[in-house]
Amino acid sequence: MEKLKLDDFIRYKFLSNIIHSLNGEKVCFTVNEADLDSNKYLSNIWIYYNEDNTYRQLTSSNEDKMFLWLGDNETILFSSLRDLKDKEKVKEGEVFTQFYKISINGGEAKKAFRISKKVTSIKQIDDNTYIFTARFNLYNKELDKLSEEERNLELKTQKEEKDYEILDEIPFWSNGVGFTNKSRNRLYIYNVLTNSYNLITDDFTNVSSVNLNDKKDKVIFIGQSFENKMELENSIYVYDLLKQTIEKVETPYTVMHGYANFIDDNKIVYIGKDMVKYGMNENSKFYILDVKEQKTTCITPDLDCNLTNSVGSDCRYGISPASSIQKSGDNIYFISTEGEYSYLNRLNMNGEIEKLTSNNGSVDDFSVNDNRDILFIGLRDTKLQEIYLLKDNKEHQISEFNQWVKETKSIIKPEKITVETSNNIFIDGWIIRPVDFQEDRKYPAILDIHGGPKTAYGEVFYHEMQYWANEGYVVFFCNPRGSDGKGNNFADIRGKYGTIDYDDIMKFTDVVLEKYTFIDKDKVGVTGGSYGGFMTNWIIGHTDRFKAAASQRSISNWISKFGTTDIGYYFNHDQIGATPWDNQEKLWDHSPLKYAHRAKTPTLFIHSEEDYRCWLVEGIQMFTALKYHNVEARLCMFRGENHELSRSGKPKHRIRRLKEITDWFDKYLK
Known part of the structure; x- marks a missing residue:
């Protein structure tokens, strides 16, 4: 087997957006791959044929992403910037979305229509009418x-x-x-014959989760309206296409909704949460609203899991959380995160849930059509993404886009460890041994901390971890309290950041170093991004046990984060339990910057200039503090990148990021 190389991810295929034709006989999906020459990702649409389990590439311009099946089941409508003139117009600042049609039976793509908006989603009502959402600045x-x-x-x-x-x-x-x-995702209706569109929602409502009823005469969507300050609450709305009227749906038990759809003319199914007990990270439940009787019933009162895939990996691209819940026939299909896995589930209107997939990794995207065979994109075992067919309660791998990695590269399966970190509190973690492991040798090690904090590590493929194992490192990681997968109580660390979660991680580290004696205790590093960056900053101010640290897209000061980031003013209030005016001391007590003068660990800071989730100033403050106190520190800032650098950043930047971190650890741990 060859060793996995730092830049091997350039050759990976990232799969997304899998959708059945309306009759369920064929399926299209998107294949994305990195391109170093253009320093971007190339995207094309592929087609899979159910009858003979074959698939082939359908488009080839490398610019083809958002698509939908048209009613004839033979034609795909998709958006693309394949025309050079269109690309030039975009460069000049003109905003539009060009749509093409292509037959799945062969032939070239032809221009269909252009909408003078940045379209974010589109659905067909009839041959000449579409409903779409688009961003527009007032x-x-x-x-x-x-x-x-x-x-x-x-x-x-x-x-x-x-x-x-x-x-x-x-x-x-x-x-x-x-x-x-003053930019909103607004809802429009478009007519092909007149080449015109009309605005449905008002100027200040942000729209998400748009669905049509079976007769396609009504639209249901989630709307969040604000003019000066966006709150967390949102509402469900129904638009009558014939009457051209909008009605707000009253849902008395919930204030944050993530999905809504029609069951029939008189009933609506939706997910929501009131956030009273567990705040914004509370897990949602499924509700049914009887419109005539105005009666709401929770059909999953005992369900306590995240209704999306939050199992982390740096090997996905183009996956939309909006696809994690889908209605087909009389059932709702949804992804759930439970423990270290994500599953595909089927829910009937009586609230009965059937788990359709096994403990084998993550379900990233899926498609169902009227109870036919189910197809999903997943990370299974230690393999990269492939497409799987669910048939007769068994999974069948039908694609081999990334099979070469499993067959030619040294990939190490993580070993699971469960640790009791407090009285009757058990956390799950894993260790990856180095490639060519020898029991009598001593190895350096890297502790990797996930973001969120309400996400989860599992046993799925993680490029950076596997690369470090190929470079002779032990890699270990865990799901401390605050992580997803074990219900609301386990995930609730509001007002406790840097306390019980830190204790869990340190106890886990103790057990790993005690159990795996081949780890050199004097050569252990720590890294993490987002919440993991916060925890890395926190760790270096509270212990000197780590020889080196790499803090990525981090948080250092909850006071500055409150007023500068895109979520700070509500996330900090909810998660830390304070504002700068009612309890500045609490925000400061939970800020790693407060303890930076204690730090002695050489630390690398990775940050992106356009990271508005954990803004650049968070990394700069911590970097400056360490330099001021004469601690070895280095900051690498990436222009043109945001919070997603490690997962969907430009290919060359992702290479440089991983090289910076690896070189830093090599310097201090080897």
Whole structure:
């Protein structure tokens, strides 16, 4: 077997967006891959044929992503920037989405229509009508509604206005999007024959989770309306396409909704939570609303798990959380995170849940069509993403996009360890031995801490961990309290950041170093991103046991994070339990920066210039503190990147990031 190389991820195939045709006979999905020459990701649509279990590439422009099946079951509508003239117009600042049609039976893609908006989702109502969502800034004018002279003037004005940012609401920016002040994801209806669209929602409502009823005469969506400050609460709305009216759906037991759909003309199924007991990280439950009787019933009162996949990996691209819940026939299919795995489940309207997949990794995306065979994209065992068929309660791998990794590279299966860290509190963790392991040798080790904190590690493929194991490191990691997978009580660390979670991680480290005597206790490093970056910063201020640290996209000061990041003003209040005005001392007590003067550990800081989730100032403050106190420190800042650098950053930047971290550990641990 060959050793896994730092840049091998360039050759991985990342799968996403798997969707059945309306009759269920065929399936399309997106294949994404990194390209070093262009320093971006190439995306094309592929097709899978149920009848003979074969698949082939359908499009080839490397620019093809969002798509849907049209009603004839033979045609795909997709968005793309394959035309050079279109690319130039985008460079000049014009905003639009160009749609193409392609037959699955062969032939070239043909232009279908263009919408003068940045379309974020689209669904077909009939041959000539579509419902779509698109981002629009209230400070901009509708270009397609202007004369050519007015349009050119508006484009010129918008270009000049790029030198300024006007902020009059919070949040005013969003990670991965940029400045979002007065920008909303709005709902529109588009007519192909007239090449025109009409706005359905108002100027200040942000729209998500859009679904059509079976007759396609009503639309249900989640809406969040605000003008000055976005709150966590949102609402469910129904738009009647015939009457052209919107009605708000009253849901008395919940204030945060994540999904809604029609069961029939009189009933709605949705998920929601009231956040009273566990705050914003509380797990949602399924509800059914009888519209006529205005009666809401929780059909899963005992369900206590995250209704999406939160098992971490750095080997996914293009997966949308919106696809984690889907309705098919009379059932709801959903992904759940339980323990270190994510599962696909089937829920009937009586609240009965059937687990469809096994303890074998993660389910990343899936597609179901009227109770036919189910297809899903998953990370199974220590393999990279592939497509699997669920048939007769068994999983059958049908793709081999990444089979070469398993067959040619040295991949080590993580060994599970369960540790009692407090009275009757058990946490799960894992250790990856180095490639070519020898019992009589001593090895350096890296403790890797996940983000969130409400996510989870599992046994799925993690490129950076497997690479470090190939470079002669022991890698160990765990799910401390605050992690996902073990219910609300386990995940609830509000007001306790840096206390019980830190104790869990340190106790786990103690057990690992005691049990695995081949680890050199004097050559152990620590790293983590986001919450893991916070914990890395916290650790170096509370212990000197680690020889080196690499803090990534971190949090160092809850006071500054409160007022500068896209989620700070509500996340900090909810999770730390204070604001700068009612209890500044508590925010400071939980801030790693308070303890930075104690740090002695050489620390590398990795941060992205456009990370608005954990803004650059968080890394700079900690870096400055260490330098001020004469501790070895280095900061590597990536321009043009955001909070997702390690998972979907530009390929060259992902290579540099992993090289920076590995070189830092090599310097101090080898």
